[in-house]
Amino acid sequence: MTAPALAVSGLTVRYEGADRRALDDVGFDVAQGEILGILGPTGAGKSTLLQCLSGVIPRHEDSAAMRGDIEVFGRRLSDFAGLSEVTETVGLVMQDPEVQLVNTVVREELVWGMENRGVPVPEIERRLQRAADLFDLGNLLDRFTHALSGGEKQRVVVASIFCLNPRIMLLDEPTSELDPAGTEGVMDAVRVLADEGVTVIVVEHKVEELAVYADRLIAMRHGRIEAVGTPREVLPGPAAPDRPQVLDIALQLSEQGHWDAELPLSVPAAVATWQSMTHDQHSDRNPS
Ligand SMILES: Nc1ncnc2c1ncn2[C@@H]1O[C@H](COP(=O)(O)OP(=O)(O)OP(=O)(O)O)[C@@H](O)[C@H]1O
Numbered sequence: 001m002t003a004p005a006l007a008v009s010g011l012t013v014r015y016e017g018a019d020r021r022a023l024d025d026v027g028f029d030v031a032q033g034e035i036l037g038i039l040g041p042t043g044a045g046k047s048t049l050l051q052c053l054s055g056v057i058p059r060h061e062d063s064a065a066m067r068g069d070i071e072v073f074g075r076r077l078s079d080f081a082g083l084s085e086v087t088e089t090v091g092l093v094m095q096d097p098e099v100q101l102v103n104t105v106v107r108e109e110l111v112w113g114m115e116n117r118g119v120p121v122p123e124i125e126r127r128l129q130r131a132a133d134l135f136d137l138g139n140l141l142d143r144f145t146h147a148l149s150g151g152e153k154q155r156v157v158v159a160s161i162f163c164l165n166p167r168i169m170l171l172d173e174p175t176s177e178l179d180p181a182g183t184e185g186v187m188d189a190v191r192v193l194a195d196e197g198v199t200v201i202v203v204e205h206k207v208e209e210l211a212v213y214a215d216r217l218i219a220m221r222h223g224r225i226e227a228v229g230t231p232r233e234v235l236p237g238p239a240a241p242d243r244p245q246v247l248d249i250a251l252q253l254s255e256q257g258h259w260d261a262e263l264p265l266s267v268p269a270a271v272a273t274w275q276s277m278t279h280d281q282h283s284d285r286n287p288s
Helices: 046-053 106-116 121-134 150-163 180-195 207-213 245-255 267-285
Strands: 006-015 023-030 035-039 064-072 090-093 168-172 199-203 216-221 224-229
Touching: 006 046, 023 046, 023 064, 023 224, 035 046, 035 180, 035 207, 046 064, 046 090, 046 168, 046 199, 090 150, 106 121, 106 150, 121 150, 121 180, 150 168, 150 180, 168 180, 180 199, 180 207, 245 267
Parallel strands: 035 199, 035 216, 090 168, 168 199
Antiparallel strands: 006 023, 006 064, 216 224
């Protein structure tokens, strides 16, 4: 049996001086090529979790005491030689893109990590082209990074991590500054990468997007996992924060006996289901 991309058990973190744990006995597995969405209110421990999975905690965060085990493709994260070895497998996109933008021009930003790793020039060119296509950066490559909009910066940072070819991508609210079309573009790219075998964990407040793109969701609160399962399993339950409004409407209709199909997780899915249900009713009334 192949090891999961990530196996987490008993993960517990307490920041110095904090009166409660930021993570409390968190455990879950993620399969290779899976998109796992993490939901939860502010302060639930989502960013702390990603920092643990990327090795930043405890290696670079002295104020955080960590217990528990994290295995990456069957190998304990604590056995990796250093953060640079971790980043060969795990790429982290942090919440604030400013923290990760270090170059003046977008093209340099995408290329410098690959150059530092000694990636051969033809491969650099190939990945640069792919990143530009996937994240729609074609006309941004020669722009100054400081002059980009917040959403453009986010796309550049996600693309620069993609260029390092990680097998696991950890994305902390990667679309918070993107409009709906930009959000969809990034999530489409993430889906393409997952279909190619990249494992993705994405922290996101845009539940409607996660509902559509994630294979499984984890709902967190106060440092603990409250629910885990497919979007259809997690979102109708009490642990789901800010679930899609359309789901509430469908649940109400279902309670009143007017919705007998699978619960929809997006507006287009709701419209399509409703159309097919009402079409069936009309067909029942007017048999041809
Ligand atoms: N460096 C730190 N030092 C002390 N406490 C911290 C630190 N980072 C986070 N915390 C605390 O740990 C808890 C979890 O924070 P975390 O940032 O992981 O939550 P989150 O779910 O990502 O929240 P948000 O959605 O607002 O980003 C919070 O109570 C937060 O105040």
